[in-house]
Amino acid sequence: MSADRRAAALRQGVAGREVMVTTPLAHRVSLPVAAKLPTPPRVEFAGVQKIFQQGDRPIVAVEDLSFTVQNEEFVSIIGPSGCGKSTALKLLAGLDRPSRGRILIDGVEVDRPQAKVAFMLQKDLLLPWRTVIGNVTLGLEVQGQPPAARRERAMDLIRKVGLDGFEESYPRQLSGGMRQRVALARTLAVDPEILLLDEPLSALDYQTKLRMEEELVRILSEEHKTVLLITHDIAEAVSVSDKVLVCSTRPGRIKAEHAMPLAKAHSPEAARNNPEFVHYFDLLWKELKSDVAD
Numbered sequence: 239m240s241a242d243r244r245a246a247a248l249r250q251g252v253a254g255r256e257v258m259v260t261t262p263l264a265h266r267v268s269l270p271v272a273a274k275l276p277t278p279p280r281v282e283f284a285g286v287q288k289i290f291q292q293g294d295r296p297i298v299a300v301e302d303l304s305f306t307v308q309n310e311e312f313v314s315i316i317g318p319s320g321c322g323k324s325t326a327l328k329l330l331a332g333l334d335r336p337s338r339g340r341i342l343i344d345g346v347e348v349d350r351p352q353a354k355v356a357f358m359l360q361k362d363l364l365l366p367w368r369t370v371i372g373n374v375t376l377g378l379e380v381q382g383q384p385p386a387a388r389r390e391r392a393m394d395l396i397r398k399v400g401l402d403g404f405e406e407s408y409p410r411q412l413s414g415g416m417r418q419r420v421a422l423a424r425t426l427a428v429d430p431e432i433l434l435l436d437e438p439l440s441a442l443d444y445q446t447k448l449r450m451e452e453e454l455v456r457i458l459s460e461e462h463k464t465v466l467l468i469t470h471d472i473a474e475a476v477s478v479s480d481k482v483l484v485c486s487t488r489p490g491r492i493k494a495e496h497a498m499p500l501a502k503a504h505s506p507e508a509a510r511n512n513p514e515f516v517h518y519f520d521l522l523w524k525e526l527k528s529d530v531a532d
């Protein structure tokens with residue numbers, strides 16, 4: 239648990255699973271009373287609605303969106319285009335406010351961007367004039383970390399994403415898959431606890447995508463991250479997620495939620511090779527099919 243999460247938990251009186259509550263009476267008789275308080279979910283959407291104004295037309299992007307994500311859970315969201323998936327992540331990142339309902343992180347309402355949350359998008363958004371290491375250290379520079387510490391953290395992540403030897407290369411010298419690895423290393427450098435991934439692999443060719451899935455799952459589980467992934471790819475959802483939320487057509491709400499046991503092994507490849515894979519794939523496809531136009 240990071241220092242700021244621990245501090246937030248302590249503020250709410252939820253340090254781990256069990257806290258000692260000393261009542262005035264207990265204090266007098268020197269008998270602390272142990273009380274069990276529930277730990278709030280890492281992420282909670284409660285009845286979230288978002289309305290955008292498009293000209294003079296209100297667009298209800300999401301309606302009554304409710305779900306939770308537990309600590310270190312890997313949750314995917316699938317659903318038709320325009321059902322409000324990206325909107326939901328932007329609200330969670332604190333980049334916009336819901337029109338109605340509440341979004342909580344560790345039991346605290348989100349009203350601005352937070353250091354513990356990081357976003358990774360389909361477009362890698364690397365700075366072309368910076369080298370690989372220059373891109374990875376960007377957030378650490380903003381945080382004011384000393385050069386030696388920045389370099390050490392960045393090199394560690396560059397190795398983790400399999401790019402050692404390329405630290406002095408420029409983005410234009412790298413393939414799409416390598417650029418996404420740099421983007422992943424940059425996202426992880428500032429050590430966020432919750433990662434929001436908006437179709438980060440969908441622009442990659444199929445083989446690169448499979449390799450990246452493998453690395454993403456390995457690295458995120460090693461780093462104990464909580465993850466919310468938007469994907470169009472049902473096979474990806476089955477092979478990387480602990481849980482899949484299926485979104486209805488706009489206005490988006492969660493029409494089904496399915497536990498995905500195959501990703502437990504932290505290897506998407508093993509999940510795809512599991513005989514049960516087809517069962518979970520079909521389950522999600524049937525949910526989606528009813529919303530897809532013929």
Ligand SMILES: Nc1ncnc2c1ncn2[C@@H]1O[C@H](COP(=O)(O)OP(=O)(O)O)[C@@H](O)[C@H]1O
Binds near residue numbers: 290323
């Ligand atoms: N900033 C915005 N202003 C107006 N309309 C928006 C804005 N962002 C999203 N929308 C609308 O909200 C709906 C959901 O969009 P989005 O969250 O991007 O869907 P998804 O990611 O599921 O494809 C769409 O109809 C889109 O046009």
Ligand SMILES: [Mg+2]
Binds near residue numbers: 324
């Ligand atoms: Mg989107």
